[in-house]
Amino acid sequence: MSYPFNQIEEKWQKYWEENKTFSVKEDPSFPKEKRAYVLDMFPYPSGAGLHVGHPEGYTATDIYSRYLRMNGYNVLHPMGFDAFGLPAENYAIQTGTHPAITTEKNINTFRRQIKRLGFCYDWDREVSTCDPEYYKWTQWIFEKLYEKGLAYESQAPINWCPNCKTGLANEEVKEGHCDRCGAQVEKRNIRQWVLKITAYAQRLLDDLDLVDWPESVKLMQRNWIGRSEGASVLFKVKGLEKSLEVFTTRCDTLFGATYMVVSPEHPMIDELVTADRKEEVSKYIAQAAKKSDLDRTDLAKEKTGVFSGSYAINPVNGKEIPIWVADYVLISYGTGAIMAVPAHDTRDWEFAKKFNLPIIEVLKSEVDVQTQAWTEDGIHVNSGFLDGLNKADAIKKMLEFLEEKKLGHKTVNFKLRDWIFSRQRYWGEPIPLIHCPSCGTVLVPEKDLPLTLPEVKSYQPSGTGESPLANIESWVNCTCPKCGGKAKRETNTMPQWGGSCWYYLRYIDPHNSERFVDEEKEKYWMPVDLYVGGTEHAVLHLLYARFWHKVLYDLGQVSTPEPFQRLVNQGMITAYAYQKKNKSLVPTDQVEERDGAFFDKQSGESLERVIAKMSKSLKNVINPDEVIAEYGADTMRLYEMFMGPLQVSKPWSTTGIAGVWRFVDRIWRMAEEKPLTDEEPTKELLKSLNKTIKKVSEDTSTLNFNTAISQMMIYVNDLSKLEALPLKAWKPFILLLCPYVPHLAEELWARTGGKASVCNEKWPEFDEALTVDDMIQVVVQVNGKVRAKLDVSKDASKDEIVSLAKQSENVKKYIDGQTIVKEIVVPGKLVSFVVK
RNA sequence: GCCAGAGUGGUGGAAUGGUAGACACAGGGGACUUAAAAUCCCCAGGCUUCGCGGCCGUACGGGUUCAAGUCCCGUCUCUGGUACCA
Numbered sequence: 068m069s070y071p072f073n074q075i076e077e078k079w080q081k082y083w084e085e086n087k088t089f090s091v092k093e094d095p096s097f098p099k100e101k102r103a104y105v106l107d108m109f110p111y112p113s114g115a116g117l118h119v120g121h122p123e124g125y126t127a128t129d130i131y132s133r134y135l136r137m138n139g140y141n142v143l144h145p146m147g148f149d150a151f152g153l154p155a156e157n158y159a160i161q162t163g164t165h166p167a168i169t170t171e172k173n174i175n176t177f178r179r180q181i182k183r184l185g186f187c188y189d190w191d192r193e194v195s196t197c198d199p200e201y202y203k204w205t206q207w208i209f210e211k212l213y214e215k216g217l218a219y220e221s222q223a224p225i226n227w228c229p230n231c232k233t234g235l236a237n238e239e240v241k242e243g244h245c246d247r248c249g250a251q252v253e254k255r256n257i258r259q260w261v262l263k264i265t266a267y268a269q270r271l272l273d274d275l276d277l278v279d280w281p282e283s284v285k286l287m288q289r290n291w292i293g294r295s296e297g298a299s300v301l302f303k304v305k306g307l308e309k310s311l312e313v314f315t316t317r318c319d320t321l322f323g324a325t326y327m328v329v330s331p332e333h334p335m336i337d338e339l340v341t342a343d344r345k346e347e348v349s350k351y352i353a354q355a356a357k358k359s360d361l362d363r364t365d366l367a368k369e370k371t372g373v374f375s376g377s378y379a380i381n382p383v384n385g386k387e388i389p390i391w392v393a394d395y396v397l398i399s400y401g402t403g404a405i406m407a408v409p410a411h412d413t414r415d416w417e418f419a420k421k422f423n424l425p426i427i428e429v430l431k432s433e434v435d436v437q438t439q440a441w442t443e444d445g446i447h448v449n450s451g452f453l454d455g456l457n458k459a460d461a462i463k464k465m466l467e468f469l470e471e472k473k474l475g476h477k478t479v480n481f482k483l484r485d486w487i488f489s490r491q492r493y494w495g496e497p498i499p500l501i502h503c504p505s506c507g508t509v510l511v512p513e514k515d516l517p518l519t520l521p522e523v524k525s526y527q528p529s530g531t532g533e534s535p536l537a538n539i540e541s542w543v544n545c546t547c548p549k550c551g552g553k554a555k556r557e558t559n560t561m562p563q564w565g566g567s568c569w570y571y572l573r574y575i576d577p578h579n580s581e582r583f584v585d586e587e588k589e590k591y592w593m594p595v596d597l598y599v600g601g602t603e604h605a606v607l608h609l610l611y612a613r614f615w616h617k618v619l620y621d622l623g624q625v626s627t628p629e630p631f632q633r634l635v636n637q638g639m640i641t642a643y644a645y646q647k648k649n650k651s652l653v654p655t656d657q658v659e660e661r662d663g664a665f666f667d668k669q670s671g672e673s674l675e676r677v678i679a680k681m682s683k684s685l686k687n688v689i690n691p692d693e694v695i696a697e698y699g700a701d702t703m704r705l706y707e708m709f710m711g712p713l714q715v716s717k718p719w720s721t722t723g724i725a726g727v728w729r730f731v732d733r734i735w736r737m738a739e740e741k742p743l744t745d746e747e748p749t750k751e752l753l754k755s756l757n758k759t760i761k762k763v764s765e766d767t768s769t770l771n772f773n774t775a776i777s778q779m780m781i782y783v784n785d786l787s788k789l790e791a792l793p794l795k796a797w798k799p800f801i802l803l804l805c806p807y808v809p810h811l812a813e814e815l816w817a818r819t820g821g822k823a824s825v826c827n828e829k830w831p832e833f834d835e836a837l838t839v840d841d842m843i844q845v846v847v848q849v850n851g852k853v854r855a856k857l858d859v860s861k862d863a864s865k866d867e868i869v870s871l872a873k874q875s876e877n878v879k880k881y882i883d884g885q886t887i888v889k890e891i892v893v894p895g896k897l898v899s900f901v902v903k
Numbered sequence: 904g905c906c907a908g909a910g911u912g913g914u915g916g917a918a919u920g921g922u923a924g925a926c927a928c929a930g931g932g933g934a935c936u937u938a939a940a941a942u943c944c945c946c947a948g949g950c951u952u953c954g955c956g957g958c959c960g961u962a963c964g965g966g967u968u969c970a971a972g973u974c975c976c977g978u979c980u981c982u983g984g985u986a987c988c989a
Contacts, residue, residue, distance in 0.1 A: 283907055400988045414987050482988050711916055726927050777926035846922045851970050891969055896921050901969045
């Protein structure tokens with residue numbers, strides 16, 4: 068009979084639940100180094116249910132957690148739900164169903180699906196970000212940010228998604244489109260709450276050195292933070308008392324600055340524009356305001372701009388240079404104004420060419436700067452006191468000059484911008500602020516938290532920058548906690564990123580009603596030792612969470628400067644797709660396979676098999692429920708780990724999982740068919756076992772699950788040759804299986820007379836001496852080519868091996884009559900002769 | 904454009920500078936069966952040879968080395984990030 072996974076998996080899941088096998092406590096008898104916090108990025112419970120991508124990371128952390136437990140660790144391994152979010156709210160707009168109802172339903176589905184996979188979560192620690200008992204503390208942390216001056220109100224133009232009808236953070240805009248829905252974002256002036264993440268820019272950058280994260284993710288964060296060292300330079304404006312301040316990384320090219328540009332949104336623009344230019348400039352500003360970010364970047368590399376009518380004085384040579392208004396200068400970076408050095412900057416060069424502005428070479432160039440910009444380094448020319456100097460020396464000297472004249476100074480700029488934190492939507496944490504006509508903005512007192520969401524009749528956002536909450540007068544109108552006068556509540560809500568900024572702390576102490584997390588418990592577990600999730604959060608969630616954590620650290624609320632010590636990104640699970648010659652993809656149900664080739668059923672056109680993301684339209688989405696129904700959880704888990712390295716993307720193969728099923732089933736049938744015996748295993752089998760324990764231990768601890776599974780397959784192939792299973796070779800193998808196929812392992816363990824749960828057993832040890840074969844194959848190379856393979860004893864001496872090698876018939880053919888000029892012997896591996 | 908990462912059989916993938924292709928999938932052959940499914944055993948990078956063997960082969964071109972998938976230089980392709988950031 069084949070493995071009755073339904074029955075056995077249900078049996079053990081029930082056992083684990085009833086016996087609270089995976090319940091974890093802050094047991095002080097575990098020393099600090101024997102405690103581990105293993106965390107998954109919690110899911111957003113969408114209506115579509117679990118995707119095959121979810122179990123990938125969850126299985127990896129599950130195997131690792133179980134492995135650590137068996138190695139004597141106290142392991143915190145929780146799961147919860149990132150439950151605020153737009154899909155539930157959009158569904159509410161369509162159907163009138165309260166998002167809380169939809170969300171609860173979806174969470175129940177997710178929980179059921181996740182539990183069906185047999186993970187060792189401590190479910191008593193489950194959290195949900197939309198639970199008022201949870202978001203009470205999200206609001207509390209916001210209040211701490213506010214008290215620290217890290218939250219402020221702003222009216223600056225922001226990215227607005229017309230489809231989601233809400234403002235977006237810079238991090239949520241991808242190539243000019245909304246990261247969530249793909250709509251093209253617009254610019255809008257809307258009152259916003261903004262978090263001063265820029266105040267932490269330097270520390271967010273520096274502390275990346277403290278964590279064990281993939282270099283690629285660190286790099287993405289470094290790029291996003293975008294630190295650049297340079298100088299602030301003041302340019303006097305002719306006829307005005309004021310100066311125009313610019314940021315430049317190349318103050319040494321100041322002699323080549325032939326004009327200036329201010330962004331259309333620059334605050335000084337009214338003063339700069341002369342009466343005769345007013346009409347034209349106003350027209351230009353209006354046009355620029357209409358453009359989206361995408362228009363200003365992708366589509367319009369063609370430079371546009373207008374002359375303001377004013378001139379600035381170049382501080383190094385006193386020359387008058389024109390000030391232009393152009394949208395290639397961004398208001399949000401630096402000071403929103405630049406000095407233009409067209410000879411050595413491509414953008415400035417294009418602009419200068421278009422508007423016939425002078426181009427002066429100040430770095431010795433290998434090209435004619437009148438025909439193209441020279442953006443490489445060069446010795447300074449035409450630069451007065453800098454002539455002949457290299458870049459570093461010239462920057463230093465220029466800075467000295469500017470500082471002495473009080474016209475500039477060294478400074479640092481960051482690309483990172485403050486975090487637009489308010490959303491004009493319903494289904495999020497209400498921002499706990501009250502607007503009082505006499506006291507101004509006042510925090511909701513801590514005792515009144517959580518500030519819960521009111522019921523609304525319509526979930527439809529107004530689209531005018533007000534959330535649906537603005538229409539609930541009974542909720543909006545309140546009394547000021549300070550003066551007791553009439554006041555109004557803030558109607559914006561928090562973005563989805565708010566709740567996920569600190570959930571890993573709440574897992575530590577999920578039911579505490581006094582504090583967001585108990586101090587001692589926090590110290591017991593933090594930081595997170597391993598955090599596994601998708602790379603899509605490389606900048607967004609991981610940057611925001613680090614920011615909040617650092618604020619909490621500064622407030623003495625948490626004990627570590629960084630929340631996540633080690634991060635691993637799992638690769639995406641992709642699918643096969645079929646491509647026509649014109650590169651368009653054909654839905655899987657329209658594809659026919661004949662003799663290993665693929666054809667379009669309709670046109671008969673031959674198709675190429677390629678790898679693509681799973682998508683509904685391609686009909687290649689794999690549903691975990693169906694996979695489990697067919698093969699069970701153990702096989703599903705094992706297959707996802709066997710597909711390839713955790714960190715890389717790999718395509719789902721329906722035949723691949725069948726192979727893994729055969730492996731699981733083979734183990735089962737072996738246990739059914741072969742008697743267990745107390746007889747000693749053969750030496751050969753013991754060697755295979757010890758090699759397997761060694762390989763599986765090493766590979767599990769380093770998350771190389773695919774090769775660990777390969778080794779277990781090799782061992783099963785060895786076991787299958789036996790008539791009976793020696794317990795001494797069988798029981799340790801069940802322990803190795805336990806993290807990978809826990810249900811099967813429990814059942815097999817019970818059948819050997821072992822006491823449940825096998826998860827509480829000790830991980831097996833191996834004997835190094837038994838991992839080495841007695842006979843070793845040694846390769847003989849002549850001039851780098853393999854000419855013979857010798858079987859020699861592992862104890863054979865170098866001389867013996869060399870003499871054996873020389874006697875080999877095939878080797879003789881290549882060395883006879885030649886002079887051996889070099890002999891290389893790598894013990895246990897090879898002999899290499901160099902002959903002439 | 905810039906910055907990362909990756910390119911290995913028909914497929915997924917293995918390989919501390921030391922036998923390239925472990926383990927699997929798909930494929931071929933055989934056993935069992937009335938037959939099929941399931942299962943079990945065997946074969947299997949390409950070319951060549953009756954065979955021993957030989958030659959070629961890790962995207963492409965060079966280099967270092969007794970020895971390179973692995974290290975170095977250059978090129979191409981793909982994936983991800985970012986994009987007028989001064």
